[in-house]
Amino acid sequence: MSKLLLLALLSFPAAALAQQPEPIQAPAPTAENHARWLEFLEPDATETAYRAIAWRSKFWPAVQEAKELGRPILFWAMNGHPLGCT
Numbered sequence: 236m237s238k239l240l241l242l243a244l245l246s247f248p249a250a251a252l253a254q255q256p257e258p259i260q261a262p263a264p265t266a267e268n269h270a271r272w273l274e275f276l277e278p279d280a281t282e283t284a285y286r287a288i289a290w291r292s293k294f295w296p297a298v299q300e301a302k303e304l305g306r307p308i309l310f311w312a313m314n315g316h317p318l319g320c321t
Contacts, residue, residue, distance in 0.1 A: 264272050291297035294310070301308045 262268060291300070297308060300306075
């Protein structure tokens with residue numbers, strides 16, 4: 236029984252890899268499809284909704300405002316270079 240289970244486990248990755256579809260090749264950007272590429276690459280309204288938030292860059296005035304309005308605070312802090320180049 237254990238040999239059969241071992242055989243099944245060893246053959247599963249090969250069977251899974253054999254069934255993967257071919258990757259779809261994206262069309263190359265040309266002058267004819269330039270507008271469609273720009274539309275595809277530009278973020279839509281749902282992806283830029285964060286810009287409508289009135290973000291605060293000073294901590295203590297944001298704390299006071301949040302207390303007055305009864306709202307939570309998102310405190311974003313980081314250490315290091317924003318691109319991970321430390």
